[in-house]
């Protein structure tokens with residue numbers, strides 16, 4: 001199947017990070033002393049990509065202020081553009097690139113191919129939009145994307161009356177044969193592999209003729225805060241969404257209001273910087289921390305104290321301070337046993353923290369992160385153990401027993417959060433070389449520069 005590879009004419013999300021790589025990879029800088037750093041971060045991936053979809057389906061022009069500009073948001077933009085949405089860039093208000101006006105298509109049109117890259121939000125949020133377009137839309141992506149589960153999206157759309165051609169593997173590539181309308185109605189699906197199956201259908205549901213009555217049938221439902229984020233974004237645009245009981249959502253058919261939205265900084269991208277304060281010592285402040293948010297990254301304010309961090313919030317600045325060092329000069333980081341099912345995207349960075357604790361940690365409820373950009377449970381165990389660590393894979397989690405680490409190669413598996421996890425380890429372990437720091441372009445193209453600035 002022919003697909004058009006990702007190419008954004010004006011913007012190379014990997015360019016900036018690539019410049020910091022040598023032929024071997026990126027030599028993770030070692031922290032030479034305690035940190036005293038202030039970090040500002042660009043917009044949230046999850047908020048940006050939800051608002052792009054909703055703005056494309058809205059009843060007028062919407063403006064996104066301070067959206068994220070990264071590979072995942074560019075792929076979303078290109079996908080929606082291919083279906084007829086128009087975009088106008090305007091001078092930015094957020095310090096990390098332009099603002100964006102979104103002009104919905106009078107009529108969405110398929111007859112196109114959409115590259116999902118490795119973006120879960122693109123592969124799960126755009127097919128329901130393509131179902132509302134007239135004509136066939138083929139979805140494909142990176143090699144790693146073809147391993148990510150798509151069965152629940154495909155079956156869910158079929159149950160709503162949408163015609164889809166696939167090869168039966170429940171994965172990319174597949175073709176949605178849009179007819180310009182989706183009947184909608186009541187369906188069941190198993191979203192235990194990803195909350196994004198639910199979010200994707202909810203986002204487009206107001207445009208289905210009968211709306212949507214969706215029940216999750218699986219035993220577990222990961223990443224609930226991300227579903228709450230979807231519901232909040234819909235409600236902010238006047239959509240009637242209810243949750244009669246856990247795992248059951250109803251969306252009434254109706255207009256999606258055009259609004260202007262300010263995108264919050266990405267609090268999950270804050271994780272490596274805040275974890276750095278514990279690993280290197282000292283303190284790190286992240287600016288623009290929202291007072292109220294649906295972002296799961298806000299849980300860092302309660303998660304990091306479980307490892308001994310001291311967290312304070314002063315206006316819109318969140319500061320994380322390292323614990324008091326132990327009498328023998330240790331970092332004073334405690335091990336912790338945590339169910340991280342809500343916060344799967346924070347796991348890689350938190351695992352790096354656990355590797356420097358005084359005692360073991362066990363993280364459970366995260367079997368689904370085997371389906372993220374890579375099998376993150378296997379990748380974290382392999383990379384830390386390759387440097388002398390003692391990490392055991394569990395069915396739905398990881399056990400980390402701290403062990404002295406040594407330098408060596410760190411594979412990112414094209415996974416932005418594996419790359420930043422290697423950077424965290426390298427703060428305290430000389431000679432860690434990350435093979436693909438440019439993978440951070442997925443959500444944070446400025447990562448190497450911000451990391452250097454934090455250490456300066």
Ligand SMILES: O=C(O)C1=C[C@@H](OP(=O)(O)O)[C@@H](O)[C@H](O)C1
Nearest residue numbers: 046194195196222223226344345
């Ligand atoms: O809807 C979203 O924006 C996301 C949902 C979560 O996916 P899973 O439910 O697959 O973990 C999260 O891990 C991902 O980074 C972003």
Ligand SMILES: C=C(OP(=O)(O)O)C(=O)O
Nearest residue numbers: 118119120121345372373
């Ligand atoms: C799982 C993640 O991404 P995606 O949106 O591609 O699922 C992530 O960012 O950690």
